[in-house]
Amino acid sequence: MTMHCPICNCEYQNNITICPDDGGLLTAHRPPTNVTSLTVDIYAAANEIEAERIISFLKDESIEATHQQSELAQLPSVNNNRFLITVSTPSKEKALRLLTNARHDGIITTSGIFL
Numbered sequence: 568m569t570m571h572c573p574i575c576n577c578e579y580q581n582n583i584t585i586c587p588d589d590g591g592l593l594t595a596h597r598p599p600t601n602v603t604s605l606t607v608d609i610y611a612a613a614n615e616i617e618a619e620r621i622i623s624f625l626k627d628e629s630i631e632a633t634h635q636q637s638e639l640a641q642l643p644s645v646n647n648n649r650f651l652i653t654v655s656t657p658s659k660e661k662a663l664r665l666l667t668n669a670r671h672d673g674i675i676t677t678s679g680i681f682l
């Protein structure tokens with residue numbers, strides 16, 4: 568049975584009852600949140616290949632992420648199109664932590680920027 572954390576919305580399998588990340592008590596059903604309206608951009612990847620690598624990396628950690636191409640006109644230091652990584656707001660802290668580790672471990676390059 569797939570269990571869901573009501574705090575970070577992560578999914579877990581089988582015998583786990585407490586979320587290892589935030590201590591949330593897992594439920595058998597996905598919490599009835601309209602997750603799509605509770606998303607936040609966390610990272611601007613340098614290119615689409617990296618964006619897709621990040622998304623599959625986050626999916627491996629049970630974080631649903633999407634990306635969209637965007638021009639960050641509000642960031643004057645960025646002169647190229649960037650690929651924004653979007654996650655559900657409750658997953659933000661975990662996703663940022665994972666991305667920080669991924670950069671440190673060389674899984675993704677350091678050419679992206681945290682938002």
Ligand SMILES: [Zn+2]
Binds near residue numbers: 573575576577590
């Ligand atoms: Zn959790």
